[in-house]
Amino acid sequence: MVSKSEIKLITGLHQKKYRNRHGMFIAEGIKVITELYKAGMDLRELFTVDADLFSFTGNRAREISENELKKISQLKTPNKALALFDIPEEKKAGNSGIVVALDDIRDPGNLGTIVRLCDWFGVEDLVCSTTTVDCFNAKVVQATMGSLARVNIVYTDLEAYIRESGLPAFAADMDGENVYTASLPEQGILVMGNEANGISGNIRLLADRFVSIPRFGRVQQTESLNVATATAILLSEFRRGYQ
Amino acid sequence: MVSKSEIKLITGLHQKKYRNRHGMFIAEGIKVITELYKAGMDLRELFTVDADLFSFTGNRAREISENELKKISQLKTPNKALALFDIPEEKKAGNSGIVVALDDIRDPGNLGTIVRLCDWFGVEDLVCSTTTVDCFNAKVVQATMGSLARVNIVYTDLEAYIRESGLPAFAADMDGENVYTASLPEQGILVMGNEANGISGNIRLLADRFVSIPRFGRVQQTESLNVATATAILLSEFRRGYQ
Numbered sequence: 001m002v003s004k005s006e007i008k009l010i011t012g013l014h015q016k017k018y019r020n021r022h023g024m025f026i027a028e029g030i031k032v033i034t035e036l037y038k039a040g041m042d043l044r045e046l047f048t049v050d051a052d053l054f055s056f057t058g059n060r061a062r063e064i065s066e067n068e069l070k071k072i073s074q075l076k077t078p079n080k081a082l083a084l085f086d087i088p089e090e091k092k093a094g095n096s097g098i099v100v101a102l103d104d105i106r107d108p109g110n111l112g113t114i115v116r117l118c119d120w121f122g123v124e125d126l127v128c129s130t131t132t133v134d135c136f137n138a139k140v141v142q143a144t145m146g147s148l149a150r151v152n153i154v155y156t157d158l159e160a161y162i163r164e165s166g167l168p169a170f171a172a173d174m175d176g177e178n179v180y181t182a183s184l185p186e187q188g189i190l191v192m193g194n195e196a197n198g199i200s201g202n203i204r205l206l207a208d209r210f211v212s213i214p215r216f217g218r219v220q221q222t223e224s225l226n227v228a229t230a231t232a233i234l235l236s237e238f239r240r241g242y243q
Numbered sequence: 244m245v246s247k248s249e250i251k252l253i254t255g256l257h258q259k260k261y262r263n264r265h266g267m268f269i270a271e272g273i274k275v276i277t278e279l280y281k282a283g284m285d286l287r288e289l290f291t292v293d294a295d296l297f298s299f300t301g302n303r304a305r306e307i308s309e310n311e312l313k314k315i316s317q318l319k320t321p322n323k324a325l326a327l328f329d330i331p332e333e334k335k336a337g338n339s340g341i342v343v344a345l346d347d348i349r350d351p352g353n354l355g356t357i358v359r360l361c362d363w364f365g366v367e368d369l370v371c372s373t374t375t376v377d378c379f380n381a382k383v384v385q386a387t388m389g390s391l392a393r394v395n396i397v398y399t400d401l402e403a404y405i406r407e408s409g410l411p412a413f414a415a416d417m418d419g420e421n422v423y424t425a426s427l428p429e430q431g432i433l434v435m436g437n438e439a440n441g442i443s444g445n446i447r448l449l450a451d452r453f454v455s456i457p458r459f460g461r462v463q464q465t466e467s468l469n470v471a472t473a474t475a476i477l478l479s480e481f482r483r484g485y486q
Contacts, residue, residue, distance in 0.1 A: 116469065120460055213363075240423040
């Protein structure tokens, strides 16, 4: 059984305002829920049409009907389960190793890909401008899987962070130096900018260096790589020399 | 005015079967249509609510009402224009330089990203298994923009292509050699596998070498990078030494 007040609470969590008010976010589907749970996220509630699927939680699952699941799900075709997890406490962003900083990334798919990249490349802190899309947005949660639990994602004043971190800031920019020949340090901030406008003026002023990925094709000057794709290549360049 | 028979034709083109029968595909939105046109794709028909937007086509645009556009569009919010372009003739895939080969890629977003990467990195031929998602699928068209006109995309028997090309085949695989330390040639085929299952058995048998992207984080053994993200990093590795 899902009560009316629970339905109201859960559907509210599709909005950032209510996620923050209640300190909870939604994950849907067996795989995502299992990965977040195993990665150590704090499970608050677990609704499923088949509790056997989640025996590893030790009877935490509440069995509900397909119809009830439809009422709380945001998916067209709900995938057997919906869970509420606690939003983890933000730890202060660190100032060592490679930090990725996002200046106003808007697309949830891009943020999801970048969180997974941080996890893969051992980036502990992902620092986002307060205008960047919320990482507990349903689409980001589905795209990141367990990585969401392993990367410390901090929303803060990006200018202040860069200024106070003491780390050199490398801004991704079409006119930057060739990243393949640039000498890259083991510690620094890789700053990626907005999908349409790139890095904002104030952040540009704080950048120590600008890096770009050389073009090999007949591509026109105006086109650029998608920001998540560019992050993949740039992060790989920062890591490859320090294995 | 859009006639009834045109509406029927255009809505049919959302299916691959009818795209192939008529040799046409759909592009929607000002930006995509403009880019494809400027990149040299053959425009068959152009419907728009504002012909002034497309003055550069020399009066090729047919003005229609918002309501008519809704009838032929696949988008929830149609974006001012819909065009039909000729599907270009497939040139035979070449056997020089770096070729990217896709073994059963199913997600249109992944294929779109990979087409853009090929364009960026000057890869002329993208060879796809016949099971790979159609590159004239509406979602792929929206994601690739002008790149669709600049990369030669060939659907063929991938085994036969690899066997006959004479190029060394590098298969992306979790257990492959470290791509950062592998010596990579200036010519070869980079083979990327299916989202869930990786590279199929028959193609594995044809691979000369296997390459992988090292993991730096605490990621579990079972997780992998998304195939489009992995393609970005691997293609970058093939190119960086030959600028």
